[in-house]
Amino acid sequence: MGAKVITVTSGKGGVGKTTATANLGVALARMDKRVVLVDADIGLRNLDVVMGLENRIVYDLVDVVEGRCKLRQAMIKHKQFPELYLIPAAQTRDKTAVSPADMIQLTDKLRQEMDFIVIDSPAGIERGFRNAIAPADDVLIVTNPEVSAVRDADRIIGLLEAENKGPGRLILNRVKMEMIRKGEMMSAADVTDILAISLIGIVPEDENVVPASNSGVPVSLNEHSRAGQAFRNIARRLNGENVPFMQLDENNGFLQRLARLFAGGSS
Amino acid sequence: MHDQLFAIKGVREGLLVTLSATEEWQIVIARLGEHFDEQSNFYTGARIIVDVGQRPVPKYDLSSLKALLERRGLMLWAVLSTSDTTNDATNALDLRTSAGSFVPGREDLDDGIEISPEETGSSGVMLRRTLRSGRTVHSPGHVVIYGDVNPGAEIIAIGDIIVWGRLRGNAHAGADGDESAVICALDMIPTQLRIAGYIVTSPAEKGRKARPEVAQVRDHQIVVETWE
Numbered sequence: 001m002g003a004k005v006i007t008v009t010s011g012k013g014g015v016g017k018t019t020a021t022a023n024l025g026v027a028l029a030r031m032d033k034r035v036v037l038v039d040a041d042i043g044l045r046n047l048d049v050v051m052g053l054e055n056r057i058v059y060d061l062v063d064v065v066e067g068r069c070k071l072r073q074a075m076i077k078h079k080q081f082p083e084l085y086l087i088p089a090a091q092t093r094d095k096t097a098v099s100p101a102d103m104i105q106l107t108d109k110l111r112q113e114m115d116f117i118v119i120d121s122p123a124g125i126e127r128g129f130r131n132a133i134a135p136a137d138d139v140l141i142v143t144n145p146e147v148s149a150v151r152d153a154d155r156i157i158g159l160l161e162a163e164n165k166g167p168g169r170l171i172l173n174r175v176k177m178e179m180i181r182k183g184e185m186m187s188a189a190d191v192t193d194i195l196a197i198s199l200i201g202i203v204p205e206d207e208n209v210v211p212a213s214n215s216g217v218p219v220s221l222n223e224h225s226r227a228g229q230a231f232r233n234i235a236r237r238l239n240g241e242n243v244p245f246m247q248l249d250e251n252n253g254f255l256q257r258l259a260r261l262f263a264g265g266s267s
Numbered sequence: 268m269h270d271q272l273f274a275i276k277g278v279r280e281g282l283l284v285t286l287s288a289t290e291e292w293q294i295v296i297a298r299l300g301e302h303f304d305e306q307s308n309f310y311t312g313a314r315i316i317v318d319v320g321q322r323p324v325p326k327y328d329l330s331s332l333k334a335l336l337e338r339r340g341l342m343l344w345a346v347l348s349t350s351d352t353t354n355d356a357t358n359a360l361d362l363r364t365s366a367g368s369f370v371p372g373r374e375d376l377d378d379g380i381e382i383s384p385e386e387t388g389s390s391g392v393m394l395r396r397t398l399r400s401g402r403t404v405h406s407p408g409h410v411v412i413y414g415d416v417n418p419g420a421e422i423i424a425i426g427d428i429i430v431w432g433r434l435r436g437n438a439h440a441g442a443d444g445d446e447s448a449v450i451c452a453l454d455m456i457p458t459q460l461r462i463a464g465y466i467v468t469s470p471a472e473k474g475r476k477a478r479p480e481v482a483q484v485r486d487h488q489i490v491v492e493t494w495e
Contacts, residue, residue: 125401151400154417158399194417194435196397 002111003034006118006238007136008171011152013123015144016173016203019213020231021120022050023220024140027235029081030220033115036075036085038106040132041122042097045089052079052216053086062090065102071109080221095127100134107135116238125159133160138238139168140200145175145186154195169200171234176205177248201234203227204248272298281314281344288320296332303339311340316347316363323352326359333360391426398422398436418458424448433477437461446484455480455491465489 008021018041025037039047042062048054059074064087078084087106090097107117121132133139139160143153153170160166172188179185188202206227212219220231226246233243272295274285286295303310315336324332324346333343345363348354357364391409400419404410409426420436422428427449428440434452439461441448446463454477460467462482467489479494 151419154400155419158402158420161396161399162402194415196415 003036003107003114003117004137004238005107005111005135006116006138006140007121007132008118008140008142009121009129009132009156010123010142010149011125011156012143012149015142015149016171017123017142018047018050018120019209019218020140020142020171020173020203020234021047021118022213022218023228023231024235024238025051025084025086025116025118026078026081026218027220027232028116028118028238029078029084030232031235031239032083033239034083034113035081035116035118036087036110036114038087038117038119039089040098040103040119040128042089042128043091043094044122045091047120048076048086048088050213050216050218051086053088054216057088060088060090061106062093062097064106065098071106095122095131098131100130103131104135125155129156129159133163133165136165139165140171140234141168141195141197142171142173143191143195144173145180145188145191147186150186150191150194157195157197167197170195170197171201171203172199173203174205175202175248199245200237201230202245202248203230203234204246273302275302278316281316282310282341283316283318285318286320286322288322292322292324292328296328296335300335300339303336303341307339313341314344315341316345317343318347319350319353321349323350324348324356325352326356329353329356329360333362389426391424397432400436416452416457427451440482441484448483450482451479451494453477453479455482460489460491462489467491 008017010017021037025035028035037047037051038061039045048057053076056076059069061074063069064071064074074087075085076088078086110117119132119136122128141153141156143149157167160168170192172191175188176185180187188199192199204226206219206225208222208225209219209227212222219225220228222228230246233246236243272287272290276283284299317332329346336343343362346353346357348357354364389408391411392404392406393411393413394404395413397414398404398412398416398420400417403421403423406424408424409428410422410424411429412422413431415432416422416430416434416436416438418435422437423439423442425443425445426440428438430452433454434457436457437459438450438457440450441463444463448462450460450462456469458468460482462484465484465488480491481494482489482491
């Protein structure tokens with residue numbers, strides 16, 4: 001059985017695509033899955049940084065596509081997980097160096113040897129986005145509970161539907177329960193009300209995420225991080241497991257439950 | 268035959284009254300009048316086709332027959348005859364002539380009598396999906412969306428716009444200047460509404476409840492009202 005190709009996209013930049021890709025990759029590898037991460041953000045690569053593999057790059061995606069190296073040579077093995085690989089983006093080229101057909105060809109070569117191929121899409125809706133979704137079997141749309149991010153996610157879902165890749169599943173990232181309780185932030189219900197697609201995960205705001213990314217050790221390796229737990233749950237759902245959604249409220253008193261009810265009943 | 272003077276039978280086009288071709292015209296007509304008087308309720312409103320056979324009926328006789336029938340609420344519709352005189356008179360009164368086929372070439376008159384049950388509508392496009400941000404629908408007719416219209420989506424129609432869902436994007440009805448165009452939605456919270464040359468935005472409402480509404484132009488402005 002071949003690998004499943006999962007593309008992580010968002011439309012808007014800065015919502016957590018790369019963080020999600022890195023964390024899902026690590027979480028799937030922890031489950032003993034064979035995983036390759038592909039950074040499709042040519043010219044603005046950073047998945048290698050978040051994965052802590054920047055200093056090991058010799059060849060990149062464009063080198064593979066243009067035939068300067070073998071596919072295996074561009075696959076950087078993770079320090080901790082022997083079956084987790086990264087194919088980095090080129091930093092000195094732009095998105096037109098790769099075509100959607102190139103991406104399909106590349107992933108087809110990887111399918112036999114892998115369980116999951118996770119593609120980190122660039123922001124935007126242009127060539128890089130089309131490259132990233134061309135080979136996708138499954139699309140994860142990352143968004144934040146903000147009107148502008150949700151608007152862009154909606155645009156992306158529309159484009160996915162037009163390309164018969166839709167509608168995809170939603171990762172709601174950087175959720176702050178405290179703000180939802182005060183009515184200052186959109187709840188998961190508010191977001192799905194507009195997007196009308198299914199949620200695969202809700203990731204709470206967590207101050208462990210940024211230092212984890214900076215140090216190249218994704219937060220899903222941190223047993224005590226709630227964001228890490230959320231990403232591990234999403235990885236299990238991708239693997240077909242039925243994992244109940246996390247209870248995001250630390251404080252579960254009567255008043256909080258009541259407040260949550262009025263905030264839209266999200267969890 | 269009533270006294271061999273006339274016979275009445277129902278046909279597809281109405282009542283076929285066959286008059287004796289030989290008996291005295293005045294007697295036949297008088298007797299026919301009496302018969303319709305006796306049966307007035309039964310025949311009222313009927314369309315009459317008179318068959319006079321070979322009898323030449325001048326225009327004034329035919330005219331008085333027509334008047335006699337009309338007084339009894341009956342309409343003389345066609346006169347069948349083999350006589351040229353009769354046919355000329357029939358033509359002069361603008362009635363149908365000839366046997367069998369009722370006047371080929373003048374069938375347009377049927378339009379006034381047989382009303383087609385078919386309503387003629389006007390065309391448009393139907394979309395059975397949610398219209399997401401960045402998607403547009405343009406139609407030279409109407410637009411019907413079975414789904415939501417999200418913020419950032421746009422509908423432009425020469426005719427009307429119906430949204431069976433939430434309208435949160437932009438909608439422009441009557442885009443060619445038709446001020447009678449309407450926009451309907453189950454929940455009307457558009458970014459912008461336009462009808463012909465008029466434009467409105469949604470007022471910010473706290474705690475509003477979804478309800479079907481209709482937008483239309485009245486007194487040179489777009490009015491949005493609850494649909495009931």
